Amino acid sequence: MSGTSSPEAVKKLLENMQSDLRALSLECKKKFPPVKEAAESGIIKVKTIAARNTEILAALKENSSEVVQPFLMGCGTKEPKITQLCLAAIQRLMSHEVVSETAAGNIINMLWQLMENSLEELKLLQTVLVLLTTNTVVHDEALSKAIVLCFRLHFTKDNITNNTAAATVRQVVTVVFERMVAEDERHRDIIEQPILVQGNSNRRSVSTLKPCAKDAYMLFQDLCQLVNADAPYWLVGMTEMTRTFGLELLESVLNDFPQVFLQHQEFSFLLKERVCPLVIKLFSPNIKFRQGSSTSSSPAPVEKPYFPICMRLLRVVSVLIKQFYSLLVTECEIFLSLLVKFLDADKPQWLRAVAVESIHRFCVQPQLLRSFCQSYDMKQHSTKVFRDIVNALGSFIQSLFLVPPTGNPATSNQAGNNNLGGSVSAPANSGMVGIGGGVTLLPAFEYRGTWIPILTITVQGSAKATYLEMLDKVEPPTIPEGYAMSVAFHCLLDLVRGITSMIEGELGEVETECQTTTEEASSPTQSSEQQDLQSTSDQMDKEIVWKLLTFCSVYLLICLILSVYEAATENILKAELTMAALCGRLGLVTSRDAFITAICKGSLPPHYALTILNTTTAATLSNKSYSVQGQSVMMISPSSESHQQVVAVGQPLAVQPQGTVMLTSKNIQCMRTLLNLAHCHGAVLGTSWQLVLATLQHLVWILGLKPSSGGALKPGRAVEGPSTVLTTAVMTDLPVISNILSRLFESSQYLDDVSLHHLINALCSLSLEAMDMAYGNNKEPSLFAVAKLLETGLVNMHRIEILWRPLTGHLLEVCQHPNSRMREWGAEALTSLIKAGLTFNHDPPLSQNQRLQLLLLNPLKEMSNINHPDIRLKQLECVLQILQSQGDSLGPGWPLVLGVMGAIRNDQGESLIRTAFQCLQLVVTDFLPTMPCTCLQIVVDVAGSFGLHNQELNISLTSIGLLWNISDYFFQRGETIEKELNKEEAAQQKQAEEKGVVLNRPFHPAPPFDCLWLCLYAKLGELCVDPRPAVRKSAGQTLFSTIGAHGTLLQHSTWHTVIWKVLFHLLDRVRESSTTADKEKIESGGGNILIHHSRDTAEKQWAETWVLTLAGVARIFNTRRYLLQPLGDFSRAWDVLLDHIQSAALSKNNEVSLAALKSFQEILQIVSPVRDSDKPETPPVVNVPVPVLIGPISGMSRPFVRTDSIGERLGRYSSSEPPIVTDELEDLNLWWAAWNTWYRIGSESTKPPVTFDKLTFIPSQPFLTALIQIFPALYQHIKTGFNMDDLQKLGVILHSAISVPISSDASPFILPSYTEAVLTSLQEAVLTALDVLQKAICVGPENMQIMYPAIFDQLLAFVEFSCKPPQYGQLETKHIANAKYNQIQLFAPVTLNYVPFAERSLEVVVDLYQKTACHKAVVNEKVLQYIIKTLRVPLSLKYSCPSESTWKLAVSSLLKVLSIGLPVARQHASSGKFDSMWPELANTFEDFLFTKSIPPDNLSIQEFQRNENIDVEVVQLISNEILPYANFIPKEFVGQIMTMLNKGSIHSQSSSFTEAEIDIRLREEFSKMCFETLLQFSFSNKVTTPQEGYISRMALSVLLKRSQDVLHRYIEDERLSGKCPLPRQQVTEIIFVLKAVSTLIDSLKKTQPENVDGNTWAQVIALYPTLVECITCSSSEVCSALKEALVPFKDFMQPPASRVQNGES
Secondary structure, three states: OHHHHOHHHHHHHHHHHHHHHHHHHHHOOOOOHHHHHHHHHHHHHHHHHHHHOOOHHHHHHHOHHHHHHHHHHHHHOOOHHHHHHHHHHHHHHHHOOOOOHHHHHHHHHHHHHHHHOOOOHHHHHHHHHHHHHHOOOOOHHHHHHHHHHHHHHHOOOOHHHHHHHHHHHHHHHHHHHHHHHHHHHHHHOOOOOOOOOOOOOOOOOOOOOOHHHHHHHHHHHHHHHHHOOOOOOOOOOOOOOOHHHHHHHHHHHHHHOHHHHHHOHHHHHHHHHHHHHHHHHHHHHHHHOOOOOOOOOOOOOOOOOOHHHHHHHHHHHHHHHHHHOOOOHHHHHHHHHHHHHHOOOOOOHHHHHHHHHHHHHHHOOHHHHHHHHHHHHOOOOOOOHHHHHHHHHHHHHHHHHHOOOOOOOOOOOOOOOOOOOOOOOOOOOOOOOOHHHOOOOOOEEEEOOEEEEOOOOOOOOOOOOOHHHOOOOOOOOOOOOOHHHHHHHHHHHHHHHHHHHHHHHHHHHHHHHHHHHHHOOOOHHHHHHHHHHHHHHHHHHHHHHHHHHHHHHHHHHHHHHHEOOHHHHHHHHHHHHHHHHHHHHHOOHHHHHHHHHHHHHHHOOOOHHHHHHHHHHHHHHHOOOOOOOOOOOOOOOOOOOOOOOEEEEEOOOOOOOOOOEEEEHHHHHHHHHHHHHHHHHHHHHHHHHHHHHHHHHHHHHHHOEEEOHHHOEEEOOOOOOOOOEEOHHHHHHHHHHHHHHHHHHHHHHHOOHHHHHHHHHHHHHHHHHHHHHHOOOOOOOOOHHHHHHHHHHHHOHHHHHHHHHHHHHHHHHHHOOOOHHHHHHHHHHHHHHHHHHHHOOOOOOHHHOHHHHHHHHHHHHHHHHOOOHHHHHHHHHHHHHHHHHHHHHOHHHHHHHHHHHHOOOHHHOHHHHHHHHHHHHHHHHHHOOOOOHHHHHHHHHHHHHHHHOOOOHHHHHHHHHHHHHHHHHHHHOHHHHHHHHHHHHHHHHHHHHHHOOOOOOOOOOOOHHHHHHHHHHHHHHHHOOOOOHHHHHHHHHHHHHHHHHHHHHOOOOHHHHHHHHHHHHHHHHHHHHHHHOOOOEOOOOOOOOOOOHHHOEHHHHHHHHHHHHHHHHHHHHHHOHHHHOOOOOHHHHHHHHHHHHHHHHOOOOHHHHHHHHHHHHHHHOOOOOOOOOOOOOOOOOOOOOOOOOOOOOOOOOOOOOOOOOHHHHHHHOOOOOOOOOHHHHHHHHHHHHHHHHHHHHHHHHHOOOOOOOOOOOOOOHHHHHHHHHHHHHHHHHHHHHOOHHHHHHHHHHHHHHHHOOEOOOOHHHHOOOOOOOOOOHHHHHHHHHHHHHHHHHHHOOHHHHHHHHHHHHHHHHHHHOOOOOOOOOOOOOEEOOOOOHHHOOOOOOEEOOOHHHHHHHHHHHHHHHHHHOOOHHHHHOOHHHHHHHHHHHHHHHHHHOOOHHHHHHHHHHHHHHHHHHHHHHHHOHHHOOOOOHHHHHHHHHHHHHOOOOOOOOOOOHHHHHHHHHHHHHHHHHHHHHHHHHHHHOOHHHHHHHHHHHHHHHOOOOOOOOOHHHHHHHHOHHHHHHHHHHHHHHHOOOOOOOHHHHHHHHHHHHHHHHHHHHHHHHHHHHHHHHOOOOOOHHHHHHHHHHHHHHHHHHHHHHHOOHHHOOHHHHHHHHHHHHHHHHHHHOOOHHHHHHHHHHHHHHHHHOOOOOOHHHHHHO
């Protein structure tokens, strides 16, 4: 402005104006006079204005209409010269801004006319431009007219005019909008602008707009109308218009004045309502068009895409998206979707190229990309635009290869090999460009023979389009080959770069913000906002990257596969690396893995990519299914004509390697990138370590690197197959690669803990794969992972804790591998780490960090779970080294070390066991004092476990010795150990309480030191049931010795555990093993050792153990009774012990059963507990049973049947009794329990078996003897409560025991020789038992005496054995009494000679009866009757008795008993208690005196006479003890006796001359006695009672009848016999009768007459005729006797007289 308004300028303006007017007037002088005049008046006007006004310019402007008029008129002349002059003058005025609005309008009208006449077109345009640019007076209609004028000039025939007009239009449009901007600037200070418009107001009205804005609005609106081929509203007078031009104008406005649209709602509205629909509409032909589809098929031909419009539309879209994205979110979504569609393979090449360029424009704007993600991809229901873009790019790149452009036939098309992949390398011979001096080829991508060159199109990071700028082209250009590919490639690279820089910037900001927020803790509000900001931005970044990456990965991978140009490869790798690291930082696992997979695939030979990575990538990508648009890409094998440089050939790492694989320089390039990635970005790799390491492992394998000590890899030779071929280039690289590898793992010490864990996990899973491959074959395994684990462990020793568990856990798995090489390395690595860990200088040192020490030793223990001997040997060697180097400082590590020794199992071979045992011996000899006392228990366990090993008997026995040594150590250092253990216990207890858990250790409530002993005992207990007899014996002796020697150290309460957990547990197990042991004979004890027959089966060997154990336990019960009794459940223990004794006693093994009874005897000899304060160390063992006296119980009755419950037993003592000391009561219970056990043993063992065969078990005599011998001792303790039931039980057992036969093989040792009549010890014992009982009853209270009858019953039963030995079940026994040994059939059981026993029993009965005959019980229970009944058996058998002594003893016993019993019987005659006894007695006499048995042939006369004397004694008894008391005796009995005497008194003779009668014939003395007795009682001198008279009468009549019979028979016989003499005995008999008759008559005469019955005389006289008949006899002896008999009859020969006279005489 200052230029035009300075005084000089004004002066010059005035001069110019005047000169212009003069010139005009000159020109028009002739032709146009009106113009001339006007000009001249104009000069005057100007001069006037200049003279009058100081403000000349303002005055000029006011009058401008008049000033301009002459020039306008000049233009109207249409004369070119004049017109030009006028226009120049008008322009000058305009440039000085002295044109008013009206003038301007006039000027425009004039210009319009010129335009219509096509005059001075260029000058017109210039004028319009000046008019509009210098000032703002033209607006509204005038403005529109000016603009229309320019448009119209654009469509003239003249090219120059057209172009100038076009430029002018562009400038004018710009001016209009610039005015609006300026107007806004002016008003900004006055009025507050409305806030940015969101574009959703529907306001069409423009009334609110200011003037300039309104013009701009109308102009823009009409431009849209025109492009849409509609009539304009404002630009009236337009005749034609092209779309291309319209679109260019729209684009320039949108591009240059975005804020107009953003700040004014009206304009935003236009944008939404007009521009966007317009663009979409114009795009339609491009969308619908398909290249190559025939147009004829559809009725309406499809409009072909038109390059100029299409290209301009894309430019508009680019601007819209770039500038108005925030306004047009939805519309942009549509545009972007359209763009993506233009990349489709069926669109024309040029369209695709332009679309790629458009996309490239967005790719270089990270913020825009970010917005896309936020607005679309991150919204739930929106199109995933960003994804589609990236996807489309990828598909586009792919399609370029799948549909090669013409002229590019695929050179190699291998059918069937349709896998995604491809070998990747730089062109042949190039290496790095220039190296090797080869020719460098064009940079290009190659795939399946399709070769696409890479064109250098742009500097990275800027999108310089080629085809989008071709505004002058009408026909679509031809696109050079590779152009689109190159652009797409750059798109991807720029995408990566842009996003990376943006996000890294933000991450950096966030980090610094975090730091500042932590520093500025004083302003909490601010920090929280920042936190929010950070989290949202973080979330966004993740999403964006996530979207970008997941897609980019696949396409970058494709590019990588296809790139043949090292620099391009390098770019791609850099991008991949960047993306991978970025994803890692943002924690996008899937994407990160995808990128890393891409690099990995590039590192490996072509066919490899599938074998190792597809597993991973497939898993990573499958869940998001980003397949490469369903296209499967084919793979190039190295044999095809690809331009690659092979640098190495090696063996693939596979289970079944086939052939070799080649590595190209590109593989090595990728490998380096991979190493670089791992080295620099290890911290963010996370789970991707797996991919990285897997790839490295394979490469290392192919390159033939092998592990050396410490885990570093060195080049080695392949073990098998063709050796690896390496070019020199690689050979020099190898040490470098190996070095980088080692450095990579060394740098793990700088990783954070989490990353380190990822690394370890990856190595572990890699190693797992290697292990899988090494299964089932013994070829060299890949040791990469194991070696690197070792390396990583060694460098991270300072923080070994965090990685120790996964590291060693995995190495332990390796140690279990069947492949020996792999196993060996695993063990080597593990033991190296453990030793390194223990020697490393930790901070704090290990001695203060027990947890770490345990952690380090733990894997050593874990190795024990592995069965391979080589591993275990390594383990034990390691232990030995640790013991030797660090034995003194192991401290809390001892349990683990000991655990390792203890873990050696039986089946692990002798050498391992020996090595481990050496370690143990070293520990026991050297280290017991240095280890914590808590470990002593483990030493015990371990030593015990060696005892159980059955590989080597010596080790087992030595270990038992070690246990003995350990127990001595405990004993010597007891106090210190106890103190330390108690301290430890207290600490543990406290911990447990804090945690709220119960302290749990074996044998818990016992004090810790006692627990130690208990563990020792328990171990020995286990060894006591070892399968080997020698070990059992040794352990058993050691166990009972230690308990005996050191048991006093135990707390009192601990004995409870010893009894229950150790001793009884042991007894249970021994009992079980013994009862199930094998009965098969063992031939020899290994080698040439012969086995004694008593130990030749497993059963017999176990029997020995059982005996030893039971005896040991019983001894402890006996010697430690004073300790055990006060324990609460002594009675239960007692019961259990008794139960064991019972089951042992009932076992079918004589050795065991006998030993059980010995133990029973041992525990029964226990004295009652000493109650004094001074307990004797060992109570005296008294062999004499000591009766335990229990209170004053003399008058105690037993109201209940005895039961076992203590309660009931307590109930027996009535309340009147003084209370009994519980100890004593307890004792009583114990004894009763023992009695029950004794009873069960007795009843079970003597019960006869049901069936018999050779193997039937019969209890031995010593066993039974021992059993019965226990009773007396036991009885002393229970006699107070012993009642009838118990007595009966006892009786059953005694009877059964006596009945048991002897097995024949034992008989010669037990049976007395036949001639001796002695008792066996068993029989002695039985009688002793009864004797003890009888004596007890004798001194016992009254109520005990009711037991007498039972005892008699028992004894009498035994007496019966003399004639009838007892039956043992169904057993056939040989009766030995009459058999000689040589006749005994082997193995048939033999019954004993019971006679001596029965006889002794009889003597006892007689003795006892003599003492007890008068007892009420004996009387009531009819004992006498039973005695008689019992004796009747031997008496009736007489000579048939097994032994002659028996019946003789029976007779004498009977006589003794009767001599005592009969008086008692008479005394109780009235009570009827003896009624049934008399007939029994009569029968007994009868059976004995007239026995049916025949005396033996060899009986001598003296013997016979002695026997006859016995008979006579019996008759004497009758005459002395019975008949005199006939009045107290039942009549029938007396009758029976008389009949008997009668029978005995006469030598009757049977008709047959049998031997049977001979002894009667010979018993003259006996007959005589009988007869005399008869006679004696025939004439009792005085009859005191009718009863006596009766007996006399009866006796006489019997006698007379008897005589009559004999005489008759004799006469008969004499007559019949003729000359033959009669048998001697018959003659004797008749003589005897005759003598008797004479004696009788004498006696009758002597008797007082009143005592003789008349009948009797009649009977006597009646004999006379018979006597007379005998006179004819031939025997002189008979004759003389007859003479004597007849003589007395003279007294009867008197004359008959009356009775009276008779009586008087």
